[in-house]
Amino acid sequence: MKRFVLAITGASGAAYAKRLFDCLKGNAELHVVVSDRGVELLHLELGLKTSCFAGENVTLYKNTRVNTSIASGSFPLDGMVIVPASMGTIGRIAAGVSGTLIERAADVMLKEKRKLIVVPRETPFSTIHLKNLLALDQAGALILPASPGFYQGQKTMQDLIDFVVARILDQLGMPQDLLAPYQS
Numbered sequence: 001m002k003r004f005v006l007a008i009t010g011a012s013g014a015a016y017a018k019r020l021f022d023c024l025k026g027n028a029e030l031h032v033v034v035s036d037r038g039v040e041l042l043h044l045e046l047g048l049k050t051s052c053f054a055g056e057n058v059t060l061y062k063n064t065r066v067n068t069s070i071a072s073g074s075f076p077l078d079g080m081v082i083v084p085a086s087m088g089t090i091g092r093i094a095a096g097v098s099g100t101l102i103e104r105a106a107d108v109m110l111k112e113k114r115k116l117i118v119v120p121r122e123t124p125f126s127t128i129h130l131k132n133l134l135a136l137d138q139a140g141a142l143i144l145p146a147s148p149g150f151y152q153g154q155k156t157m158q159d160l161i162d163f164v165v166a167r168i169l170d171q172l173g174m175p176q177d178l179l180a181p182y183q184s
Contacts, residue, residue, distance in 0.1 A: 001027075002079075002174070003077050004031070004078055004172065005080035006083070008032070008042070012121055014084065017038075021053055023165060025058065028057070028078075030057060031069075032060045038063075061101055073108050078115065079114065082119060087129050089102060090129070090132050093141075110141065117141070118143055120145050144171065147164070148164050
C-alpha cells in the first residue's frame with residue numbers, strides 16, 4: 001500500500017483536498033495535516049471539521065507538531081500533495097523555512113528527492129509567486145495549478161473538481177476513473 005501525506009493550507013479550494021482524500025482513503029496509507037487557516041476554510045467552504053479526515057490507515061496531525069514520523073527522511077513516503085497550497089506556504093517552503101509540520105514534511109520530500117505535488121489556488125500570480133513556484137520546480141516539486149480544463153465537456157462544479165483531482169492521482173501513480181484519457 002502506498003503512503004502519502006495530504007497537506008491542506010489556507011488557500012481557497014478545500015473541495016480539492018476533500019475529494020482527493022475520498023479517492024485515496026482505503027487505497028493508500030494517508031497522513032493528513034491541516035494548517036490553522038486550512039481548518040477555517042474547510043468550515044467556511046464545505047462546512048466540515050478536520051474530523052472528516054478519518055478512517056482506517058489515516059493519521060491526522062496537528063500542524064504545530066513538527067516532531068512526527070512524516071518530518072523525518074527515514075520515514076518512507078511515496079508522495080506528498082499540498083492542496084490547496086497557499087502562497088505563504090509555498091514561499092516558506094521555497095525559502096527553506098520549516099516552522100510547521102507541513103513546511104518540514106515538504107522540505108523532507110525535496111531533500112530526499114521524493115514526489116512533492118504543490119497545487120496552488122491563486123490568481124493572478126505576482127512576480128514573487130512565480131519566483132517561488134519556479135524555485136520549488138527547480139528543487140524537484142511538481143507544480144499542478146488548480147486549473148481545470150473544459151475540453152472534455154465538464155458541466156458541473158464536481159466535474160471541475162474531479163478534473164484537477166484526476167490529474168493529481170495520475171501524478172501519484174494511483175488509478176482513477178474520474179477523468180478518461182483525452183481522445184481527439
